[in-house]
Amino acid sequence: MYPSRPVRIVLPFAAGGVADITARLIADRLGTKLGQRFYVENQPGAGGIAAARTVISAPPDGTTLALLSNGTAISVSLFKKLPFDPIKDFVPISTLGTFDFLFAVRADSKFKTLDEFIKAAKQKPGALNVGIINAGSTQNLAAELFKTAAGADFMIVPYRGTPDVMVSLLQGSVDLTIDSYSALKGNLADGKIRALAATGPLRSKITPDIATLRESGIEASIESWNGLFAPAGTPPAVISALNTALQEILAEPALKKKLLELGIDAKPSTPEQLAARLRTDIDKWRVVIEQSGIERQ
Numbered sequence: 376m377y378p379s380r381p382v383r384i385v386l387p388f389a390a391g392g393v394a395d396i397t398a399r400l401i402a403d404r405l406g407t408k409l410g411q412r413f414y415v416e417n418q419p420g421a422g423g424i425a426a427a428r429t430v431i432s433a434p435p436d437g438t439t440l441a442l443l444s445n446g447t448a449i450s451v452s453l454f455k456k457l458p459f460d461p462i463k464d465f466v467p468i469s470t471l472g473t474f475d476f477l478f479a480v481r482a483d484s485k486f487k488t489l490d491e492f493i494k495a496a497k498q499k500p501g502a503l504n505v506g507i508i509n510a511g512s513t514q515n516l517a518a519e520l521f522k523t524a525a526g527a528d529f530m531i532v533p534y535r536g537t538p539d540v541m542v543s544l545l546q547g548s549v550d551l552t553i554d555s556y557s558a559l560k561g562n563l564a565d566g567k568i569r570a571l572a573a574t575g576p577l578r579s580k581i582t583p584d585i586a587t588l589r590e591s592g593i594e595a596s597i598e599s600w601n602g603l604f605a606p607a608g609t610p611p612a613v614i615s616a617l618n619t620a621l622q623e624i625l626a627e628p629a630l631k632k633k634l635l636e637l638g639i640d641a642k643p644s645t646p647e648q649l650a651a652r653l654r655t656d657i658d659k660w661r662v663v664i665e666q667s668g669i670e671r672q
Contacts, residue, residue: 382438408620409620430605431459442602446513452660453671465605468604469621470603471603473599474555474579475574475599476574477553478571479570481567504530507552556579557638575587575598625643
């Protein structure tokens with residue numbers, strides 16, 4: 376009966392981040408639900424390559440799983456030659472949760488709405504700066520997608536991490552930033568920054584008072600996600616057992632509340648729904664990467 380021994384969940388992210396905390400909360404609940412220890416192993420690295428190699432080289436028996444994300448979909452087109460195929464080399468189990476991004480400005484910014492920012496960017500092409508983390512990140516591509524959808528011209532300035540972006544935003548050398556709620560919530564709560572819009576297709580449960588891009592007149596949406604996958608060849612019975620357990624766990628009010636505090640909307644799916652989401656996002660970000668001229672790594 377599955378699982379007969381401990382199960383590791385390999386993450387392409389460092390410890391301490393939102394994906395890591397999410398995975399550890401869910402691993403703990405899976406262990407209780409399925410009567411075996413589930414633990415997280417962090418293997419950060421560009422494109423999630425190290426983590427992916429570990430999982431696809433493991434026996435397909437359900438004892439080594441992978442957390443893949445929207446970043447995996449981006450990596451397919453961002454890298455000239457990715458040494459794994461997320462569609463062929465993995466079997467989807469379920470999404471764990473989704474989250475969108477916020478467009479935020481300094482609290483005393485002259486831009487009170489996203490439309491005001493867009494108009495200013497059109498009036499003075501290239502004069503405004505949008506700070507984002509990491510070239511090639513979802514935040515970077517969100518900025519590129521926004522630029523195209525809004526027909527606005529601004530500079531996209533990449534930084535090593537959120538703290539660096541915040542320093543520049545608060546000092547005024549960056550006019551706007553795009554990042555996750557979890558990354559921005561401290562400065563939002565302190566009143567240092569204001570959110571102008573959220574990128575989800577619908578208003579978020581986390582920030583229900585913030586308008587979406589579409590409500591702001593921009594025909595675009597960006598919803599990021601984390602999902603659990605197994606190596607190709609994993610028995611359907613194992614996938615089914617894990618999916619059933621995740622459907623139950625992610626419906627628990629206590630876990631949903633904890634994840635919501637992290638900025639994650641707990642949201643299980645069928646394996647088929649997760650597969651469709653991965654394919655759709657691969658196609659979506661391929662177009663953005665090609666149109667923006669981002670250099671492939």
